[in-house]
Amino acid sequence: xxxxxxxxxxxxxxxxxxxxxxxxxxxxxxxxxxxxxxxxxxxxxxxxxxxxxxxxxxxxxxxxxxxxxxxxxxxxxxxxxxxxxxxxxxxxxxxxxxxxxxxxxxxxxxxxxxxxxxxxxxxxxxxxxxxxxxxxxxxxxxxxxxxxxxxxxxxxxxxxxxxxxxxxxxxxxxxxxxxxxxxxxxxxxxxxxxxxxxxxxxxxxxxxxxxxxxxxxxxxxxxxxxxxxxxxxxxxxxxxxxxxxxxxxxxxxxxxxxxxxxxxxxxxxxxxxxxxxxxxxxxxxxxxxxxxxxxxxxxxxxxxxxxxxxxxxxxxxxxxxxxxxxxxxxxxxxxxxxxxxxxxxxxxxxxxxxxxxxxxxxxxxxxxxxxxxxxxxxxxxxxxxxxxxxxxxxxxxxxxxxxxxxxxxxxxxxxxxxxxxx
Numbered sequence: 001x002x003x004x005x006x007x008x009x010x011x012x013x014x015x016x017x018x019x020x021x022x023x024x025x026x027x028x029x030x031x032x033x034x035x036x037x038x039x040x041x042x043x044x045x046x047x048x049x050x051x052x053x054x055x056x057x058x059x060x061x062x063x064x065x066x067x068x069x070x071x072x073x074x075x076x077x078x079x080x081x082x083x084x085x086x087x088x089x090x091x092x093x094x095x096x097x098x099x100x101x102x103x104x105x106x107x108x109x110x111x112x113x114x115x116x117x118x119x120x121x122x123x124x125x126x127x128x129x130x131x132x133x134x135x136x137x138x139x140x141x142x143x144x145x146x147x148x149x150x151x152x153x154x155x156x157x158x159x160x161x162x163x164x165x166x167x168x169x170x171x172x173x174x175x176x177x178x179x180x181x182x183x184x185x186x187x188x189x190x191x192x193x194x195x196x197x198x199x200x201x202x203x204x205x206x207x208x209x210x211x212x213x214x215x216x217x218x219x220x221x222x223x224x225x226x227x228x229x230x231x232x233x234x235x236x237x238x239x240x241x242x243x244x245x246x247x248x249x250x251x252x253x254x255x256x257x258x259x260x261x262x263x264x265x266x267x268x269x270x271x272x273x274x275x276x277x278x279x280x281x282x283x284x285x286x287x288x289x290x291x292x293x294x295x296x297x298x299x300x301x302x303x304x305x306x307x308x309x310x311x312x313x314x315x316x317x318x319x320x321x322x323x324x325x326x327x328x329x330x331x332x333x334x335x336x337x338x339x340x341x342x343x344x345x346x347x348x349x350x351x352x353x354x355x356x357x358x359x360x361x362x363x364x365x366x367x368x369x370x371x372x373x374x375x376x377x378x379x380x381x382x383x384x385x386x387x388x389x390x391x392x393x394x395x396x397x398x399x400x401x402x403x404x405x406x407x408x409x410x411x412x413x414x415x416x417x418x419x420x421x422x
Contacts, residue, residue, distance in 0.1 A: 027216065032053075034053070039385065040072040040076070043209060046182065053117060055067045056086050056088060059102045071236070079413060080262055081229070085119070086110050087117070087149060093132075093135070103138050111238070112238075116145060116222030117145045121149045122150045122158075127159050133163065149199075165194040172199065174200070175200070176201075180201075180206055182204065182205075184201075195215060254285065256284050257281055259281050260280065261278065264278060326341070334349060352367055382414050388414060
């Protein structure tokens, strides 16, 4: 999150100091936290990120304020198959009357499901231990998972942190430096009891983004078995997120290029659909009733679990490119690269004789022989910061036409990596 202060204390320890008695599905999952600086749709650092925590607003020591980006960030996160959570800026809240007013105002507008994280961001101003304890309990009593966020140096100097951590979980930030840091450096871990999330960098990617790791499984809370498509309760943003991931456009026919929806759960056999299948483009090679068979998947899927990327029966109109080489960039995986060339990750793995398609490295040279480049005159891959308006202006069309061509019910809800037809 964008901090008003970045005073930190550095204490080096090893991850081995933790010995959890129970294994959780989300232990080790990485994710991000967002404020208004990350825009309406937010920004994930890497394809493997599993959760987001968005600022709803809060109290800045003078009055209550709202973050205009909160609801759409939650929608975007859910549409991408991530677990979405909430945090409240909590500056100089020194009495329970004020605390109740702030929390009643904020909690009434929380868009993430019951059981999900609602954290208090206490990193500036005056802090009161009794008020913080009261506030965290108030959040818990209303069905959410309370966490206290901050820097160890500030929290220990302004609160009785042990009293708080004895009862509630902590989300602590500590950064070794401001170089790009894609994984935690536990030499700079802020040793304390009951740390459930570790914010290990504010430069998760170039340009800045907070990177976090779940140490306890707490980011599963609010989602049944940690499944983003199965929230404990429905909220307006969850409904909007699901709507953004629903099938739109014409009927699915053999030859069409489609992607598997992030909300899809099971093959027709009942076997769970792995995450790497989702969001990747495939071609329909067979259809039977309301089920389709995709090239590279070879297991039947419901037509409602795939989304059309092109409206023709012969796939997108793109030029052959002959022999090509792609140099792997930081943060890329085979699915991302395949989408750039209009092919599948399975084809790339086969061409390059990759025994483990999950292991590629920065600087690696991959052959994309037989692949196709997505024609700029027909398709666009959404990049971070794009909006339908900016894409429409770039390609000489309108927002309305883009929304109609791509079955987009909410023109404000697109995400990085999405393939748009125009």
